[in-house]
Amino acid sequence: MLRTVDLSQAGLDGDAFDYRSAMPRAAFDVDHALAAVRPISEAVASEGQAALLRFAEQFDGVVPERLRVPAEVLERCAAELDPVLRQAFTESIRRRRQVCELAERETDSPAVTLAPGARVGQRIVPVGRVGLYVPGGLAPLASSVIMNVVPAQVAGVGSIAVTSPPQKEFGGLPHPNILALCHMLGVDEVYAVGGAQAIAMFAHGVPGLCDRVDLVTGPGNIYVVAAKRLLRGIVGIDSEAGPTEIAVLADDSANPEHVAADLVSQAEHDPMAASVLVTDSAELAEAVDQALERQVAATRHHERVRTALTGPQSGTILVRDLEQGLQVVDAYAAEHLEIQTRDAAAWAARVRNAGAIFVGSFSPVSLGDYSAGSTHVLPTAGCACHSSGLSVRSFMKAVHVITYDERALMELADSVEAFALAENLPAHANAVTVRRRGQQADQQIGEQA
Numbered sequence: 241m242l243r244t245v246d247l248s249q250a251g252l253d254g255d256a257f258d259y260r261s262a263m264p265r266a267a268f269d270v271d272h273a274l275a276a277v278r279p280i281s282e283a284v285a286s287e288g289q290a291a292l293l294r295f296a297e298q299f300d301g302v303v304p305e306r307l308r309v310p311a312e313v314l315e316r317c318a319a320e321l322d323p324v325l326r327q328a329f330t331e332s333i334r335r336r337r338q339v340c341e342l343a344e345r346e347t348d349s350p351a352v353t354l355a356p357g358a359r360v361g362q363r364i365v366p367v368g369r370v371g372l373y374v375p376g377g378l379a380p381l382a383s384s385v386i387m388n389v390v391p392a393q394v395a396g397v398g399s400i401a402v403t404s405p406p407q408k409e410f411g412g413l414p415h416p417n418i419l420a421l422c423h424m425l426g427v428d429e430v431y432a433v434g435g436a437q438a439i440a441m442f443a444h445g446v447p448g449l450c451d452r453v454d455l456v457t458g459p460g461n462i463y464v465v466a467a468k469r470l471l472r473g474i475v476g477i478d479s480e481a482g483p484t485e486i487a488v489l490a491d492d493s494a495n496p497e498h499v500a501a502d503l504v505s506q507a508e509h510d511p512m513a514a515s516v517l518v519t520d521s522a523e524l525a526e527a528v529d530q531a532l533e534r535q536v537a538a539t540r541h542h543e544r545v546r547t548a549l550t551g552p553q554s555g556t557i558l559v560r561d562l563e564q565g566l567q568v569v570d571a572y573a574a575e576h577l578e579i580q581t582r583d584a585a586a587w588a589a590r591v592r593n594a595g596a597i598f599v600g601s602f603s604p605v606s607l608g609d610y611s612a613g614s615t616h617v618l619p620t621a622g623c624a625c626h627s628s629g630l631s632v633r634s635f636m637k638a639v640h641v642i643t644y645d646e647r648a649l650m651e652l653a654d655s656v657e658a659f660a661l662a663e664n665l666p667a668h669a670n671a672v673t674v675r676r677r678g679q680q681a682d683q684q685i686g687e688q689a
């Protein structure tokens with residue numbers, strides 16, 4: 241089912257080999273998606289609620305009665321939540337919050353004294369207002385409420401709004417599990433708006449409905465990603481967390497049924513999802529492919545899964561050994577990387593580029609999707625080589641605080657003036673010179689007195 245790319249001879253001639261270009265990856269037509277979302281964004285900016293209602297009908301097949309979900313609906317959804325699900329939600333929140341509080345929090349740095357009277361410190365400040373996107377097109381990702389809201393709350397964000405597509409099945413409201421989780425987490429500003437129009441609503445603000453936000457976070461499909469890219473600058477965005485990807489680095493010790501199940505699990509998200517196996521064992525590759533045939537035939541969303549697994553974005557990469565496999569997975573920079581090898585922790589420690597690393601046979605990506613305590617909002621399309629998953633840090637800004645007294649500034653006056661004049665910015669130099677003159681004038685007055 242997976243096409244094979246044999247890289248076992250690549251790079252043997254001693255020349256650097258471009259593994260990134262050799263990897264299967266969707267040729268995302270973001271330009272096409274950008275062309276689709278630009279008029280959506282402009283219509284939301286100029287027409288407000290009327291445009292939101294029109295796009296809901298066009299893309300979600302339903303016109304919500306109210307674009308903002310009433311408080312009593314949130315309360316009812318929480319009250320009617322299945323007890324087993326409530327327990328699962330509670331445990332997921334508890335673990336995610338614990339990791340946020342113990343591993344992701346940043347604190348102010350004490351000021352560094354660089355010379356007498358010259359101090360620079362750093363304050364960490366939460367973003368003021370955020371808009372959090374929860375996907376709901378092909379599947380209602382209630383877990384994305386937890387992954388967005390919990391780090392925002394731990395960061396201390398003052399104002400939190402959540403949005404998710406309206407569901408025809410639920411009369412134009414977002415899915416009830418999404419609404420129940422919002423209530424459980426104390427979020428009362430929730431909208432029934434999906435896709436690019438939701439990102440535009442947050443970025444521009446919509447009079448009489450939703451105030452603009454400072455930062456938009458959360459995963460979504462290619463239209464959501466394109467809207468975030470289009471509106472970056474008008475609003476802050478987290479990383480581009482688009483159609484899901486999984487790469488598995490495996491040797492002949494891996495269980496082919498486990499590997500296949502994990503590849504299928506992420507292919508279930510989207511026909512554009514990517515599943516990639518990197519292995520030095522042709523026997524494992526063959527066994528995984530056989531397991532895939534069986535598992536895909538039996539899975540509920542088999543059409544979507546088959547499209548994802550047979551698309552240009554998925555495949556098996558044969559490598560000559562795990563050293564080369566490491567180079568390949570680093571070049572690919574997967575959203576999720578599983579290591580299913582002997583000595584998995586040692587290989588995992590050497591990986592540089594991945595959104596999240598799942599180590600050993602009993603850490604499947606699905607665990608991280610829901611309950612491990614880690615984030616599932618992760619950079620895709622190779623962005624893991626420069627971006628991180630959504631965490632408390634995503635909701636915080638660092639502000640330098642500079643405090644120099646007169647003597648400390650005068651010690652540096654020559655340097656700053658020379659620097660400024662070298663850049664042909666004399667007004668910059670003058671901002672120091674006037675203070676120097678002021679000091680000289682004070683000295684003269686002192687001498688005259």
Ligand SMILES: NC(=O)c1ccc[n+]([C@@H]2O[C@H](COP(=O)([O-])OP(=O)(O)OC[C@H]3O[C@@H](n4cnc5c(N)ncnc54)[C@H](O)[C@@H]3O)[C@@H](O)[C@H]2O)c1
Binds near residue numbers: 377405435483618
């Ligand atoms: N990288 C991550 O962290 C991460 C996490 C979870 C999910 N995901 C991804 O999120 C995505 C969820 O996608 P989804 O579709 O299920 O839900 P979604 O909520 O992201 O998108 C649904 C919306 O897409 C818009 N849309 C659909 N067709 C359109 C068109 N032709 N033109 C303009 N807009 C259109 C509609 O407004 C609709 O409300 C999947 O790709 C999944 O893999 C990524």
Ligand SMILES: N[C@H](CO)Cc1c[nH]c[nH+]1
Binds near residue numbers: 506
């Ligand atoms: N695997 C997805 C992208 O990280 C997240 C998710 C939510 N629900 C199920 N899976």
Ligand SMILES: [Zn+2]
Binds near residue numbers: 484609
């Ligand atoms: Zn998933």
